[in-house]
Amino acid sequence: MVEGIKPIGAKSMAEQVELSLRDYFAKKSFKPGDAIPTELELAAALGVSRNVVREALSRFKMLGIIESKKKVGMIISNPDIVGTFEKVLNPTIMDTATLQDLFELRLALEVGIADLLFIRKTEADIDELEAIAANETRGDFFRISNEIAFHGKLYEMTGNETLKNFQKLLLPIFGYVVKLEKEKQVSGKVSHKDLVKLLRKGDKEAFKKGMLAHLQPHYDRLKAHR
Amino acid sequence: MVEGIKPIGAKSMAEQVELSLRDYFAKKSFKPGDAIPTELELAAALGVSRNVVREALSRFKMLGIIESKKKVGMIISNPDIVGTFEKVLNPTIMDTATLQDLFELRLALEVGIADLLFIRKTEADIDELEAIAANETRGDFFRISNEIAFHGKLYEMTGNETLKNFQKLLLPIFGYVVKLEKEKQVSGKVSHKDLVKLLRKGDKEAFKKGMLAHLQPHYDRLKAHR
DNA sequence: AAATGTATTTTGTACTACAATTGAACAAAA
DNA sequence: TTTTGTTCAATTGTAGTACAAAATACATTT
Structure with missing residues (x-):
């Protein structure tokens, strides 16, 4: 050779x-x-x-x-950049390293959109978000779709269409990686309801910390893993 | 009809x-x-x-x-998902709304990667970053390329290859939008050197705030604009 | 003037033919 | 036995022709 x-x-x-x-x-x-x-x-x-x-x-x-x-x-x-992205985003043929990378990218976004959120949020948005958060306690299947609805709404509130569609694309990745890691999806210590409260209060720093705490289990896994 | x-x-x-x-x-x-x-x-x-x-x-x-x-x-x-993305990312034919969206996406990432950064950073990385930051005061042309080098290194430090390449793609967008807005690129109150110090100290919260302050001029523009 | 038909241009699809590459099988040679 | 060469066959790559389909422009009719 x-x-x-x-x-x-x-x-x-x-x-x-x-x-x-x-x-x-x-x-x-x-x-x-x-x-x-x-x-x-x-x-x-x-x-x-x-x-x-x-x-x-x-x-x-x-x-x-x-x-x-x-x-x-x-x-x-x-x-249509998001549409194009969709065409290559096929979890079953992407290598796991890239999947992991995208998972992290989404985590980063989740925290990073807070500043946009506080610039663009409206009371009506928060009302809607609150309604979604109110349904948080349900069976396992519903919990996941509720999780999606909640975070999806957050992206929507940024008023950034591209970001919103991008997140929608990343959803299957999210599910796939979580499944791949065979980890039972475990929630952080901060609930959706807590996040809504912080958002309503207008305390940006507290909201950011809250979001991080909400995602903490994922970060913990990263820390242990690599 | x-x-x-x-x-x-x-x-x-x-x-x-x-x-x-x-x-x-x-x-x-x-x-x-x-x-x-x-x-x-x-x-x-x-x-x-x-x-x-x-x-x-x-x-x-x-x-x-x-x-x-x-x-x-x-x-x-x-x-190659990033390579594909590159193929559609042509600032001259993309509509300005999408360009703006991508600009915001990058801003969000810039803040959001802090948590990954603190998980993965090494002393050697910080040394290199410090060296880059040391060259901060120069002519206008050099300032831009220095800006790119600094933030690029930050993405690199996340150990996330996809993220790094993604950021590289978004660079022309960044330049384009700034030019589009006809705004003289103005720096925030926190310099690169300051950020390095915070990183070295290991104070994550302070670093996040610092990064936000560094990018504040951009956020201010967003706030005024839409 | 308005509707209708006609000609023409350009993309869309089909088909044929052949070149180029390469793996496989086999033969020849070292 | 191992390497090297040769031939064969299969599949992609490129070229070219022919015609269908759509849409515009223009002429014709009413």
Whole structure:
């Protein structure tokens, strides 16, 4: 076995075209709505078959970076970043290290959104959150869905759409990692109701500490694990 | 104009095949390394041309979900989620609302990683961080690259590879939003050196407050803006 | 003027053909 | 026996043609 020798990169034409188009779009500084050349023009310009061009274009279409209409042609459009993220976030094929990383990322967010929360929160929001927290004591199945509802509402309250959708994506990861660790989900010492109270009171520092305490079991596991 | 009638979903074959394959992979619970049927088999099973199948497969290849070798066929592989994210993160075509959202997301992370930081930090890390902080006072260009180095090191110290790469991706967003707001980048009242001191001392609460103070100008802008 | 038909352009799909790669099997040689 | 070379076959990769489908522009009819 020969060490330290890497196989030469044999990029497919489709991939090369993808990169080439990326450069082209950047160089032309296209904005959403701008038209791009036809498939045939691109194929001719790049010296490849229309087939290859279409394989590359298909990639951009998946990302939502370009849209196409018959007869009209293709235009740039703004991509759906969260939707794209969803496409690769498949717990069953992701390696456990990355899953763990994402789990930690979500933990960090959970604590980090507190400042946004206190900027954007409204009384109506807190009312709703309180109603969710009121249902905290239930069976195991309901507890999990309640947990999701509560934290989901918190993200929603930040008024940050991307963040909210992002969190929704990370949910399955959360469940998966917890299951992976075979640990019975154990709650921290601070309940949802406690958190609502702190939020209502407007005590940001106390809320942050409370949230951390709420998540403490997870952090404890991290500390012991790695 | 006829109301209340939605155009029939005209998904392209390639898109339908993509979805279909997604289901198939999930149902079969494929793991990285597992072989999938050949292009011809898929085309026959789905009742479409090989062409269409290849356009769909091209998408998966971009995400790193499948790899192909001539003669051998195709296998599932674990996707590069950060790399995928990079492909859609193009500040020039993203709408400003999403850019703003991502900016906030990064702010939240910056504060939220403190707990991970205190679990994983080492003296050697802090030494390095201190060295970076020592160069804080310089010209404008250097100040920005120093800023990047400092915060980058912080993410690195979390021992979370995904987080680190994720932050690296968000950097251009950060720069872009700041420029967009036409605001001269102004520092908070807590310097990098101060943060290092707090980190060294091991005072987590103080560090968190310090970090927030460091980022305060950004939060102030948010408060005023929306 | 408004509806309708027609031509044309561009994307979407299908099919064929062949090149390139590579694993496998087997043969030849050291 | 182990290595090296050769041939074969299977599968992906690329090219090209043909035609269907949609949508625009324009002409025609009413």
